[in-house]
Amino acid sequence: MxxxxxxxxxxxxxxxxxxxxxxxxxxxxxxxxxxxxxxxxxxxxxxxxxxxxxxxxxxxxxxxxxxxxxxxxxxxxxxxxxxxxxxxxxxxxxxxxxxxxxxxxxxxGIGELLARIEELKRRLAVEGLFDAGLKKRLPFLPRRVGLICGRASAAERDVLENAQRRWPAVQFEVRETAVQGATAVPQIIAALGELDADPAVDVIVIARGGGSVEDLLPFSDEQLIRAVAACETPVVSAIGHEPDSPLLDLVADLRASTPTDAAKRIVPDLREELDRVIQARERLWHAVTRLLDREEHALAGFRSRPALAAPYAMLDQRAAEIASLRDRVHRAVDHRVARDSEVLAQTLARVRALSPLATLERGYAVVQRADGAVVRKPDEVAPGDPLSLRLAGGVLAATVSGDDSSSE
Missing domain, CATH: 2.40.50.140 (Nucleic acid-binding proteins)
Incomplete structure (x- = not known):
C-alpha cells in the first residue's frame, strides 16, 4: 500500500x-x-x-x-x-x-571472467556489432585527433610523440581518464561522448598499455562496447600489446596492436608523403616529357610529308597537268578543225564540180519562164513570152521572138 x-x-x-x-x-x-x-x-x-x-x-x-x-x-x-x-x-x-x-x-576467477567475455562476445556478434560493413574509414589527414588515455601514461606519450614525429602539425584533444578499476568505464564513456560530439575531432584513439586480464576488463565492458559502436566518429583501439585482445578491438573501426602502432595509423608520415610527392612529380614530368616528345616526332613527321613540306608543289603539278591537258585540247581541236576544213574543202570542190554554176561558167545559161520553170524545148514557149536567162555572172531578161530565132 x-x-x-x-x-x-x-x-x-x-x-x-x-x-x-x-x-x-x-x-x-x-x-x-x-x-x-x-x-x-x-x-x-x-x-x-x-x-x-x-x-x-x-x-x-x-x-x-x-x-x-x-x-x-x-x-x-x-x-x-x-x-x-x-x-x-x-x-x-x-x-x-x-x-x-x-x-x-x-x-x-580469471576463467570465469574469460567465459563471461566470450559469452558477451558471442552475443554482441549475433547482434552484428562486429560486422566489417559497419567499420568507418579513417580520414587520410585528420584535422584533430581525440585521445582517451590514462593520466601521464606511457600510452599517451607514445601516441603523441610518434604522431607528431610523423606529422608535426597534428593536433590532439586529450582526455585523461582512469583506464582500470571501477571508475574506468564511466569516465571513458563520458570522454568518448564528449569527443564524438566535437565536430573538429575526426578520429578518436582509445589507448592503454599492457596489463593483466583484470586490468583490461573495462575495455571488454558491454556498455563501453555499445558506446563505441554508436559513435559517429571513427574509433581506433590501441589497448595493451599484440597478444591482448579486448572486445574493444572487435568493435573499433581500426585495431592497432600498440599505442605506437595507433600513432602510425592515424596520421601519414611527412617524409614518406614528401617522397611520394617528389616521385609523383617525377613521374608526371616524365609522362609529360614523353608525351611532348611523341607529339613533337609526330608533328615532325607531318611536316616532312610533301603536302606540308611543299604545299604548292601539288598545286604546281596539277597546274602543269591542266596546262598540258589544255594544250592537248587546243591541238586536238586545231587538228580536228584542220582536218574537217580539208574535208569541207574537198566536199565543196565536189559540190562545185557538180553544181550547175560550173556549167554556167563555161558559157551555158539556164532559160526560165516567168513562173520559174526551166525551158528545155522550144515548144514549151511561145513568141512574146518573157524569159529569164541565168548566166554565171547574173540574170538577163529576154522575150521569145520566134521559134528559130535568137532571143534578145
Whole structure:
C-alpha cells in the first residue's frame, strides 16, 4: 500500500527511515557482483569495511564483512578485484545509510571472467556489432585527433610523440581518464561522448598499455562496447600489446596492436608523403616529357610529308597537268578543225564540180519562164513570152521572138 501523506499530514524523517528500514529488512540475502574500490580494516575490530562498485555504472554500495569471512579468501582480495558476495541488505536508520552485511565472499576467477567475455562476445556478434560493413574509414589527414588515455601514461606519450614525429602539425584533444578499476568505464564513456560530439575531432584513439586480464576488463565492458559502436566518429583501439585482445578491438573501426602502432595509423608520415610527392612529380614530368616528345616526332613527321613540306608543289603539278591537258585540247581541236576544213574543202570542190554554176561558167545559161520553170524545148514557149536567162555572172531578161530565132 502506498503511504498516504499530504502537506497537512506529513511523516517525519524518523518515520520515513523506519519504514524504509522495515522494507529493506524484509529482503532476503542475495548474491551481488561488483568490483572492490576501497578496503578499510580498522584495528581492534572484527569487521572489514569495503566499497563495492558496479563495473560500468557510477553506483556503489558499502559492505560490512566479518574478518574471519574476509580472511578465508586466498589470496586476500585487493582493490580493483571483482568479487561475488552473499549478503543481507540492511538500512541504518539513524544515518539513513544502506549497506550489505556479507556472509560469504568469493573472488571471480580469471576463467570465469574469460567465459563471461566470450559469452558477451558471442552475443554482441549475433547482434552484428562486429560486422566489417559497419567499420568507418579513417580520414587520410585528420584535422584533430581525440585521445582517451590514462593520466601521464606511457600510452599517451607514445601516441603523441610518434604522431607528431610523423606529422608535426597534428593536433590532439586529450582526455585523461582512469583506464582500470571501477571508475574506468564511466569516465571513458563520458570522454568518448564528449569527443564524438566535437565536430573538429575526426578520429578518436582509445589507448592503454599492457596489463593483466583484470586490468583490461573495462575495455571488454558491454556498455563501453555499445558506446563505441554508436559513435559517429571513427574509433581506433590501441589497448595493451599484440597478444591482448579486448572486445574493444572487435568493435573499433581500426585495431592497432600498440599505442605506437595507433600513432602510425592515424596520421601519414611527412617524409614518406614528401617522397611520394617528389616521385609523383617525377613521374608526371616524365609522362609529360614523353608525351611532348611523341607529339613533337609526330608533328615532325607531318611536316616532312610533301603536302606540308611543299604545299604548292601539288598545286604546281596539277597546274602543269591542266596546262598540258589544255594544250592537248587546243591541238586536238586545231587538228580536228584542220582536218574537217580539208574535208569541207574537198566536199565543196565536189559540190562545185557538180553544181550547175560550173556549167554556167563555161558559157551555158539556164532559160526560165516567168513562173520559174526551166525551158528545155522550144515548144514549151511561145513568141512574146518573157524569159529569164541565168548566166554565171547574173540574170538577163529576154522575150521569145520566134521559134528559130535568137532571143534578145
Amino acid at each position: 502506498a503511504l498516504q501523506t499530504s502537506p497537512e499530514t506529513p511523516v517525519t524523517v524518523a518515520a520515513l527511515t523506519s519504514m524504509v528500514g522495515d522494507w529493506i529488512e524484509r529482503l532476503g540475502a542475495i548474491w551481488v557482483e561488483g568490483q572492490i574500490t576501497q578496503i578499510s580494516r580498522r584495528p581492534g575490530t572484527a569487521l572489514v569495511y569495503l566499497t563495492l562498485r558496479d563495473a560500468s555504472q557510477d553506483v556503489s554500495v558499502e559492505l560490512t564483512c566479518r574478518r574471519n569471512v574476509y580472511d578465508q579468501v586466498m589470496p586476500p582480495p585487493s582493490e580493483g578485484a571483482r568479487v561475488v558476495v552473499w549478503g543481507k541488505p540492511n538500512f541504518y536508520r539513524p544515518r539513513g545509510r544502506f549497506s550489505l552485511t556479507v556472509q560469504e565472499l568469493r573472488p571471480v
